[in-house]
Structure formats: C-alpha cells, structure tokens
Amino acid sequence: MKSVLITGANKSIGFETARQLLQKGYYVYLGSRNLENGREAVEKLNAEGLSNVEAVQIDVTNAASVEAARAEIGKKTDVLDVLINNAGISGGLPQTATGAPIDTFLNVFETNLFGVVRVTQAFIDLLKQSPAPRIVNVSSSAGSLTLHSDPTWPYYHHKGAVYLPSKSALNMYTINLAYELRDTPFKVNAVDPGYIATDFNNHRGTGTVAEAGARIVKYATIDSDGPTGKYFSEEYNPETEEIPW
Template sequence: MKKVLITGANKGVGFETARQLLLQGYYVYLGSRTLSNGLDAIEKLKAEGLNNAEAIELDVTDAASVLAARAIIGEKTQSLDALINNAGINGGMPQSALEADIDQYAKVFDTNLYGVIRVTQAFIDLLRNAPEPRIVNVSSSGCSLTLHSDPTWKYYDHKAAVYTSSKAAMNMYTINLAYELRDTPFKVNAVCPGFVATDFNGHRGTGTVQEGGARIAKYVMIDNDGPTGQFFSEEYNPETGVTPW
C-alpha cells in the first residue's frame, strides 16, 4: 500500500485530497497543526468507511514539530511514496506592495515557503526509499509572474503582494528541487487546485473542493513517464494544465 503525507489536511482541499487518495488505495498520514483537528478529520473519514488514515500533529512553521512528525512516521514506515505540501495561509487582506509590513511578509513566507522547505528536507530520506516518489507543492495560478504581468488576464487586478510573492518563491523552490532530483525516479511539480470555495478564501471560490482535490491527487499518481519540474493549473489551461511561471 502506497503511503502519502499531506500537510494542512484536516480541512479544505487538503482533506478532500486525502479522501480521494484513500479511495485510490493510499494510506494517508494526515498532517494537522493541532492534533485535535486532525483527529476530528479522521473521524469524518472513518464515517465514510475510509480507515487507512491517521492524524499526525505537524506545524510547518515549527522546526521541532516537523522533526517530531518525521520521528513518528519514521517509526511506522521505512518509506513514503508521496508528499503533498498543502499547508498554506493567505495572510489576510489588503496586501499592498507599498503598505504591507515586513512582519506580514515574514508570517506568510514562514508557512508558504519555509514550511515547504522544512517538511521536504525532513522527509526526503523516507521519500528516497520509495520506488516512485512524488512531491506535489500546492500552488496557485495567481502567483504566475507571466499571468500577473498580462493586463488581459481575467485576474490581473486581483493583486495580493504578500501571498503571491510567497507562492512565486515556492514555485522557484519547486524548480530547483526538481532539478536536483532530475536523475532519480522523483516527480516534483507545482499544482494549482483552482479557485475553489474553502475557508482559505472565505468560500468565495467558484470551484469545488472535489475538483481541487482531484487535480492534486492526479499528480501524486502520475507514472514514470509523467512530468516533473512543471507548473499545472487545469482551471487556467483545461487541455494540458501547463501554466506559465
């Protein structure tokens, strides 16, 4: 049975991705900043008959929490088939490039960029032990430099200086990570779930968590001929998903 760790998986797109991978036969380590929220999520899955999941307390902004989660999972398994870096925050609004202060940037980067790095580096050894390891970094088409520079793009005026900067930086980390793992069986990609209605955006999204979860799960399950080092948003590009950086 393949095993996957999903950060920020107690609700929203992370929870739905866990649900869809459980249906595909994966064993899911459901990362949650607080264990109680994770246990509540596990009970919801069990109510659907999805029993191959367990909650792991994991705060991506806390190095000690990340290492503790690594130790717990390492006691349970020698390998991890997939890592989904899903945990993220939007940082609140407004987000002006001229007025947002450094503390606001620091808080968002600590989760959206540094958190991804902390978790990836902590679990890379377990991933290396899997025959076909996959890393999916949950991104957003709204952090594309190309799209946000295009006045004809439908979301051109939807600027959020702090959040988009953090995710654009995470995309660059994804490129570098994929490059360093290019001669291995790893597949590393950045994937946008789409503008789905969740707590993250005050349920203003126009898509569903089911759609978002499916888009992420798809790139966990790609075969050895699948892509690596790419950026996908099926909402932006329904045909191939390929999205400009």
C-alpha cells in the same frame, strides 16, 4: 500499500485530497497543526469507511514539530511514497506593496515557503526509499509572474503583495527541487488547485474541493512517464494544464 503525507489536511482541499487518495488505496498520514482537529478529520473519514488514515501533528512553521512528525512516521514506516505540501496561509487582505507590514511577509513566507522546505528536507530520506516518489507543492496560478503581468489575464487585478510572492518563491523552489532530483525516479510539480470555495477565501471561489482534490491527486499519482519540474493549472489551461512561470 503506498503512503502519503499531506500537510494541512484536516479541512478543505487537504481533507478532500486525503479522502480521494484513501479511495485509491493509499495509506494517509493526515497532517494537522492542531492534533485534535486532525483526529476529528480522521473520524469523519472513518465514518465513510476509510480506515487507512491517521492524524499526525505537524506545524510546518515549527522545526521541532516537523522533526517530531518525521520521527513519529519513521517509527511506522521506512518508506514514504508521496508528499503533498498543502498547508498555506493568505496573510489576509488587502496587501499593498507600499503598506504591507514586514511581519505579514515573514508570517506568510514562514508557512508557504519555509514550511515547504522544512517538511521536504525532513522527509526526503523516506521518499528516496520509494521506487516512485512524488512531491506535489500546492501552489496557485496567482504565483505566475507571466500571468500577473498580463493585463488580459482574468485575475490581473487580483493582486496581493505578500501572498503572490510567497507562491512565486514556492514555484522557484519547486524548479530547483525537481532539477536536483532530475536523474532519480522523483516527480516534483507545482499544482494550482484552482479558485476554490473554502474558508481560505471566505467561500468566494467558484470551484469545488472535489475538483481541487482531483487536480492534486492527478499529479501525486502520475506514472513514470509523467512530467516533473512543471507548473499546472487545469482551471486556467484545461487543454494541456501547464501554465507559464
């Protein structure tokens, strides 16, 4: 049975991604900053007949928490097949380039970039034991420099001087990670789940968590002929899904 760790999986898109991977026969380590919230999420999945799941306390902004999660999972398995770096924060809006406090930048980057690096580096040894390891970094089309500099793009005016750069930085990390692992079985990609109605955006999104989960699962389960080092948004480009950095 293949296994997956999903950060920020106790609710919304992360929770739905866990559900869909469980339905596909994966064993899910459901990462949650608050363990009780994680356990409640596990109970909901158990009530649906999905039992191959357990909650793991992991605060991606805290090195000790990440190390503890790695130790806990390492006691149960020598192999991790998939890592989905889903945990993220917006930092609140509005975010102006001339007025956003440095502390807001630090907090958002701590989760959206440094947290991804921290978790990836902590679990890379378990992933290397998998015959077909996959890493999905949950990004956003909002992190595209190309799109956000195009006045014809539908979301051109949806700027955010903190959140957007955090996703752009995550994208560059994804490129570097995929390059470093290019001669291995790893597939590493950045995936935009879409503009989804969740508490992340006060439910202003137009898509569903089911759609978002399916988009992430697609790249978490790609075969050996699948892409690596790419940036995908089914919402923006439904034909080929790949979008420009």
